[in-house]
Structures are given as structure tokens and as C-alpha cells.
Amino acid sequence: MAEPVNSANPANRAILTCALTGVLTDPSQYPVPVTPAQMATEARDAFNAGASIMHVHVRRQEPGMGHLPSWEPAVAAQIVDAIRAACPGVIINLTTGVIGEDISGPAACLRRVRPEIAACNAGTLNYLKIREDGRWAWPPMVFDNPVEKVKAFLDVMAETGTLPEFECFDVGIARSVGMFRKAGMTRHIDYNFVMGVASGMPADPDLLPLLLRWIEPDAPWQTTLIGRAEIWPVHQRTAELGGMLRTGLEDTFYLPDGSRAPGNGALIEALAACAHRAGREVASTAEARAALGLAAA
Secondary structure, eight states: OOOOOOOOOGGGBBBBEEEEEEESSOOTTTOOSSSSHHHOOOOHHHHHHHHOEEEOBEEEEETOTTTSSSOHHHHHHHHHHHHHHHHTTTTEEEEOOOSSSSSSSHHHHHHHHSSSSEEEESSOOOEBBBBBTTTTTOOOEEEOHHHHHHHHHHHHHHHHTTTTEEESSHHHHHHHEEEHTTTTSSSSSOOEEOOOOOOOOOOTHHHHHHHTTOOOOOOOOOEEEOOSSGHHHHHHHHHHTTTTEOTTTTEEEEESSSOOSSSSHHHHHHHHHHHHTTOOOOOOOHHHHHHHTTOOO
């Protein structure tokens, strides 16, 4: 059984990540940032609230196209440069998720931006959601991440000096991550338990101690929680067990009291409150860099 974190230990300061915007959410319907200026403003609010890492998705910049992802390296650079200018010393965590074998878009963005961290989806998932009336919310799809695709991403990350953050949608995927290291595919392990996707792990705080039994010893870990009110008890349990914490408009639009979040800053404030209730201080960017083995800014 995993034990709660020793709150008196300075090494257990909570590292907070803000997931600034999603991949397909329509900015005409939801308050998600799209342009470099919007991303920088939202990042600054989150940074001021305690986030030391910004998880970045890049969207198309043409009018009316902001609900679609972009893999243009120049656009990625504009957005990341704006965030770095607004948040001195911030750690960039770049998305890489694509469906299919072609990873040339994400690879080009990694090479252009050279982020400190990048998401590495660690296994394949049937990505499903069904409505109460039995209709699919979207056509059933496979988020394909076979080993050869994972290795291709890891090779690019090694080239760019980027640490992989392994996105784990179920227990089997989490258990695979240790195999990647044994196979020589990576030397660095950092787990991100993605919970709340309808066909993946539920956002259930009781799952966390079980998951921690099946990961590599002493590896950093965090939770990405998709949903509404049900995610906040899991954030709290993550804080109590010593994990890194993440939220943002990519993951939820709702604060713990059920109200709509006005932006990323308010969500990070609520996340920092989880850390404080667990007896943990929030890590600065310098402390987060040191804890993760990253170079000083």
C-alpha cells in the first residue's frame, strides 16, 4: 500500500503542470487559447498561480480553424517563444499525439522547439465514448501507439535532449513503460496516469495506490484527470501520495465547487490548494527543474 507523502520533506514540493488548451475543443464555444498572445496570457496566469510546467498543444492559426491541431514548426515556435517570454524559466512540455504511422509533424516540432519535456503516448487505446441513448459520441477510433511508433518518438526526443513523459491510459500501458527501459529504448521514466477517458482508467482515487505498486521504483508520476467534479478528489489523493499535479482547460472547465473556470489561472489555484491541504508547498520553476534533472534556466 502506498503511503502518504512526508510533508515535512522539502523534496516533496508539488510540481504543477498547466495543460493550456486541448487538441480539438472549439474556441468559438469554449474559452480555450489559440494564438501565441492568448497562449502566453493564459500561461502567465497559470505561472503566477504556481505552474512551473506548461503542456502545449498547437492549433491552426487561420480564421475559423482554431479548433484543429497544427504541426507547423514555425507556429509551434511562435507559441512556445511567447510562453517562454511571458514565464521566465518555465518548463515546456510539448504534445506529440497523432493517429497513424506518420510522426513527421510532431518530430519537426520537437526539433524546432526542443522542449524540456514531451508527451510520449505509451500504448494503444480504443478511444471510445457512448451516449445514454446508445449512440457513439464520435465514430469509434483507435489511438494507435505500437512499440515501433513509441521508439520512433523516443529516438527524436533523445536527439533533441527532451525528456519523455509516458502517457498511460490503462494499467497494462503503465506496466509497459518499465519494459521500454529494459529494452534500451529510454533511460528516463516519468509516468502520467490519464484517468477519466471513457474507455480508459476511470478517475477514481482508489486506483492510485494500486497503480503505484506497478511502476518503476522512485520514478516521478502525475495524474491527468478528465471530467468535472469527480476529478478533484483524485487530484487531492495525488497530492497526498506525492505525485506531481496537472490541470488546465485541456482537461476540465470546472472548479471544485462545480462552477465554470474563467481560465487556466483559477484551475491552477485550485490545484495548488490541493497541494497545500496535503501539507506540501508548490515547487518553483528552479525547484522543478532540479527535481526533474533539467538544466537551470
